[in-house]
Amino acid sequence: MSFKVSVQPAGRDFAVEPGQTILDAALAAGMILPYSCRNGTCSTCRGRVVSGSFDAGPAPARILEPGDLAQGYTLLCQARPSSDVVIEADEVRMSGDIVVRKMPVRVQALAPLAADVVEITLQLPSAEAFRFQPGQYLEFLFKDGRRRSYSMACAQAQDHRVQLHVRHMPGGLFTDRVFGRGDEPLKARDILRIEGPLGSFFLRDDERPILFLASGTGFAPIKAMIEGMLMRGDRRSAVLYWGGRRPSDLYQADLAQAWQAQWPGFRFVPVVSDALPEDAWAGRSGWVHQAVLADFPDLSGHQVYACGAPAMVEAARHDFVHQRGLPSQLFYADAFTSEADRAEVQA
Numbered sequence: 407m408s409f410k411v412s413v414q415p416a417g418r419d420f421a422v423e424p425g426q427t428i429l430d431a432a433l434a435a436g437m438i439l440p441y442s443c444r445n446g447t448c449s450t451c452r453g454r455v456v457s458g459s460f461d462a463g464p465a466p467a468r469i470l471e472p473g474d475l476a477q478g479y480t481l482l483c484q485a486r487p488s489s490d491v492v493i494e495a496d497e498v499r500m501s502g503d504i505v506v507r508k509m510p511v512r513v514q515a516l517a518p519l520a521a522d523v524v525e526i527t528l529q530l531p532s533a534e535a536f537r538f539q540p541g542q543y544l545e546f547l548f549k550d551g552r553r554r555s556y557s558m559a560c561a562q563a564q565d566h567r568v569q570l571h572v573r574h575m576p577g578g579l580f581t582d583r584v585f586g587r588g589d590e591p592l593k594a595r596d597i598l599r600i601e602g603p604l605g606s607f608f609l610r611d612d613e614r615p616i617l618f619l620a621s622g623t624g625f626a627p628i629k630a631m632i633e634g635m636l637m638r639g640d641r642r643s644a645v646l647y648w649g650g651r652r653p654s655d656l657y658q659a660d661l662a663q664a665w666q667a668q669w670p671g672f673r674f675v676p677v678v679s680d681a682l683p684e685d686a687w688a689g690r691s692g693w694v695h696q697a698v699l700a701d702f703p704d705l706s707g708h709q710v711y712a713c714g715a716p717a718m719v720e721a722a723r724h725d726f727v728h729q730r731g732l733p734s735q736l737f738y739a740d741a742f743t744s745e746a747d748r749a750e751v752q753a
């Protein structure tokens with residue numbers, strides 16, 4: 407027997423099957439709620455259950471603050487209703503020509519960007535358009551049922567090609583292949599299967615100045631957003647803080663510097679946490695979100711787009727909202743969750 411989910415303030419209803427999560431049921435019904443990881447590690451899908459009963463799963467207590475839990479907030483990618491429910495959640499408006507599809511792709515090229523980062527160019531089928539919002543991601547679908555998520559690092563598919571930035575995670579199912587390890591190294595012309603575009607991480611129409619925050623390869627979707635703005639001639643005031651352990655982790659800093667020359671309202675602030683003497687680093691040091699805290703006494707008039715390690719994203723969300731007055735609904739994030747992050751949630 408299915409149950410009814412009523413979404414406020416949108417005033418929309420959809421059915422959820424036994425054992426199905428609220429997020430999966432919403433997406434199946436064509437309603438997009440905010441989401442990123444879909445596995446209980448990022449909190450992007452946080453929503454409030456106003457009435458009805460549900461199984462929250464173990465994840466919310468690990469991610470949400472006690473005060474949030476007491477008010478009925480939960481993770482909609484984990485919540486499974488056991489009665490009709492009414493929830494409060496933002497609906498994401500997406501252009502109607504963006505359709506999630508599964509399709510085969512061919513590896514067109516693998517190009518190193520840093521010692522532990524490779525750019526993969528994928529050739530998409532020429533028969534169908536692959537439209538997405540800059541900032542969204544795709545998933546590789548493997549034969550054993552496992553999936554791996556990567557953001558498009560480009561604003562749109564050009565000549566039916568998209569680029570991804572892949573950091574090597576030693577022992578990682580897919581990244582070991584990308585870096586030539588294991589029995590089946592990935593190479594040009596290999597065929598893979600993908601699903602996409604996915605996620606709700608993309609620019610909203612809003613005149614407020616933008617703060618982009620990235621760590622490591624979290625730069626990829628933000629690069630896509632900024633290049634989309636450049637292509638459209640969108641010249642809102644924006645600043646990018648990009649953090650890494652060593653200067654070499656900011657593997658396309660030259661590109662970000664070049665954006666400053668093209669766009670007078672844009673600033674780039676590179677931040678390095680563990681520079682070695684041989685790096686001769688003379689720029690900002692420390693954690694990237696703390697550099698923002700040091701520079702901005704008040705974020706109440708900003709919108710923030712953050713992507714990178716879950717710990718960085720969650721620290722930024724907490725401190726920007728609680729210490730700098732950022733309205734929580736103006737913090738948009740995509741967290742790069744690893745297998746270790748997932749294992750921790752499921753333990």
Ligand code: FES
Pocket residue numbers: 440441442443444445446447448449450451452481482483484
């Ligand atoms: Fe639910 Fe990430 S989408 S926690």
